[in-house]
Amino acid sequence: MSPSKCLLIGLIMIAATIGILLAMGRMPICECGYVLFWTPTDDVSGTSQHIADWYTPSHIIHGFLFYWFFWLVLRKRPVGERALGAIFIEAAWEIVENSPWIINRYREETMAVGYAGDSVLNSTFDIWWMLVGFFFAWRMPVWLTILAAIAFELLALWVIRDNLTLNVLMLTYPLDAVKAWQGG
Known part of the structure; x- marks a missing residue:
């Protein structure tokens, strides 16, 4: 498949995700009525509502993991086709993540008591x-990608007491001690 065809299919997949999220009743942008590039830590209500926040490093790490996964299982396929697989998985997660079941799970089992789901802008x-x-x-050496992932995880852990590792843990096997520590 040509790179331009991969790009077109990828854009269609992202547009379809936007359509599904809107059909689910997700807010297009933050209820605050404006868009920020970065949501600072003191704007808890703005988390998952704008372009980037302290959970953005987790999504970058998703990309690292999806690249390695598709390199393992579809090594002979062009990188554009592997990227389509990554878009499909991430888009599916964004839809599931914004379902009432996961939103309620976040509220009950993690420190995200007031979590209301992502805006469509944030999911996109x-x-x-x-x-x-x-x-x-x-494009980067494996060692640098691993180092970046570790740095992202440690930085988010330090700043917001949460990261991809804790997010997965608390969604799949919640621990009261971790929840208490995260609540600070």
């Missing part, structure tokens, strides 16, 4: 951030 950019990570992993 989460897919783009994943692609940043995917193409970073494609």
